[in-house]
Amino acid sequence: MQKLKVGDKVQTTTETDTAEYQPVYAFGHRSPTTLGRFLQITTDTDSLEITSEHLLYIADKSHPVRADSIIVGDKLQTADGSANQVKKIKTVMKEGLYAPLTPSGKLVINGIQTSAYIALQKDDQELFTTLNGLITIPHSSYIHLYLAPLRVVCLGVSSMPCQLIHENGMPLYIKWGIDAINMAHGDSNVYTELLFAVISGIFLSGFVAVEALFGATLGPLIVFSVCFAYSFVRKTHAVKTNNAKKAA
Numbered sequence: 001m002q003k004l005k006v007g008d009k010v011q012t013t014t015e016t017d018t019a020e021y022q023p024v025y026a027f028g029h030r031s032p033t034t035l036g037r038f039l040q041i042t043t044d045t046d047s048l049e050i051t052s053e054h055l056l057y058i059a060d061k062s063h064p065v066r067a068d069s070i071i072v073g074d075k076l077q078t079a080d081g082s083a084n085q086v087k088k089i090k091t092v093m094k095e096g097l098y099a100p101l102t103p104s105g106k107l108v109i110n111g112i113q114t115s116a117y118i119a120l121q122k123d124d125q126e127l128f129t130t131l132n133g134l135i136t137i138p139h140s141s142y143i144h145l146y147l148a149p150l151r152v153v154c155l156g157v158s159s160m161p162c163q164l165i166h167e168n169g170m171p172l173y174i175k176w177g178i179d180a181i182n183m184a185h186g187d188s189n190v191y192t193e194l195l196f197a198v199i200s201g202i203f204l205s206g207f208v209a210v211e212a213l214f215g216a217t218l219g220p221l222i223v224f225s226v227c228f229a230y231s232f233v234r235k236t237h238a239v240k241t242n243n244a245k246k247a248a
Contacts, residue, residue: 025154030099033096036051058075
């Protein structure tokens with residue numbers, strides 16, 4: 001992980017559990033010298049070290065769950081869609097925190113499928129809850145939606161914003177986002193949560209639509225081209241209209 005950089009391709013999986021390689025467009029966290037506490041999870045054939053709030057895919061869940069909710073006997077999904085049973089879990093201290101982000105939001109580490117994301121709440125191993133339980137969404141889906149602007153900018157415009165790192169090792173966009181989420185949900189005030197949800201929805205909707213329609217890589221170029229063409233047509237039409245009025 002220490003040598004991994006933005007632009008490198010890593011193994012991940014698609015929605016149909018097909019293995020493929022995708023580029024790292026940013027790091028959710030990259031701090032080579034930070035001492036971190038990890039769960040060392042050993043299965044029948046593989047093992048990995050992962051932070052407690054990171055998300056893993058297990059056989060009986062539709063969405064990834066917090067690593068600290070996994071127990072011996074659970075079955076982790078592998079890159080080929082099969083499952084390996086957890087044999088042992090222990091806590092270890094290691095230097096270096098790395099969280100590469102991929103377009104699919106997934107990673108394959110030592111043959112095991114993981115999410116590229118963490119859970120921002122501890123209350124539920126699988127779901128993020130807001131508005132007093134009125135809205136629930138998988139942790140991974142919530143983070144994936146929030147990162148749509150970062151994907152569109154980093155993959156379709158420039159990787160430079162993705163390399164603006166806060167002193168804690170996070171990109172500024174992610175650091176600000178986590179702070180905003182914690183502030184909005186920290187006091188459990190439903191009105192604050194509702195306001196945050198509305199503002200976030202308005203901000204994210206355009207990026208989500210562009211990514212869904214055209215993809216994060218081509219989306220910005222297509223949107224720019226359409227806007228340029230529209231502006232050109234309007235100006236051309238205005239010139240013709242003015243010339244027609246003068247001729248009359």
